Amino acid sequence: MKKIVFILIILLCGCNSMEVNRIIDVNKKVVAITFDDGPSVYTNKLLDVLDFYDVNATFFVVGNKVKRYEDVLKRMVKRNDEIGNHSYSHKWLTRLKLGEMEKQINMTQDVIFDVTGYRPKLLRPTYGAVNRVLRKNTDLSIVLWNVDSMDWKTKNSTKIAYNVLNKVQNGDIILFHDTYERTLNALKIIIPKLLIDGYQFVTVSELKAYNGLNK
Numbered sequence: 001m002k003k004i005v006f007i008l009i010i011l012l013c014g015c016n017s018m019e020v021n022r023i024i025d026v027n028k029k030v031v032a033i034t035f036d037d038g039p040s041v042y043t044n045k046l047l048d049v050l051d052f053y054d055v056n057a058t059f060f061v062v063g064n065k066v067k068r069y070e071d072v073l074k075r076m077v078k079r080n081d082e083i084g085n086h087s088y089s090h091k092w093l094t095r096l097k098l099g100e101m102e103k104q105i106n107m108t109q110d111v112i113f114d115v116t117g118y119r120p121k122l123l124r125p126t127y128g129a130v131n132r133v134l135r136k137n138t139d140l141s142i143v144l145w146n147v148d149s150m151d152w153k154t155k156n157s158t159k160i161a162y163n164v165l166n167k168v169q170n171g172d173i174i175l176f177h178d179t180y181e182r183t184l185n186a187l188k189i190i191i192p193k194l195l196i197d198g199y200q201f202v203t204v205s206e207l208k209a210y211n212g213l214n215k
């Protein structure tokens with residue numbers, strides 16, 4: 001009989017409010033759904049969908065939107081979703097002078113901390129652009145993706161769902177944007193299908209821990 005091994009992942013951020021204590025089965029598939037460019041008017045509705053299916057996600061937020069959606073960020077923390085940094089005003093980080101680049105990252109860290117008491121550990125660079133200067137000058141872990149839902153380009157929810165379901169594999173990080181209603185509708189197709197296929201929905205930091213144990 002196949003031995004079942006459970007790992008307990010505990011993520012500590014120096015504050016009790018973001019402590020995650022969840023059991024992930026290392027013999028089962030995992031996927032990390034991630035959302036860029038928010039929060040927006042759709043994010044709360046998206047959290048309703050995640051609540052309904054009892055799954056978690058990682059949100060790479062834009063710093064200058066955080067104050068406007070303070071309650072949405074607090075809700076993410078309460079739900080044990082992970083929050084990452086996606087610059088302050090969605091500037092192309094690798095095209096900035098070092099001082100400006102650092103400002104974009106640090107101001108976002110500060111505003112997220114002000115609102116939630118949680119300091120992100122992850123950075124998703126704008127436009128997925130990374131260079132040596134960025135890597136050298138940030139302590140944050142740079143997170144890209146394996147599967148692009150193409151929700152920024154594809155207008156039809158069913159097609160967005162197809163883009164994902166056609167490609168997704170165990171351990172993938174999927175890119176979405178919580179700035180479109182079509183993404184919300186696509187997730188109502190994607191999440192139940194992946195659950196039926198046996199996927200566990202983990203945050204990016206949980207995925208890293210899972211990968212470390214599954215090497």
Ligand code: ZN
Nearest residue numbers: 036037126127
């Ligand atoms: Zn972006």
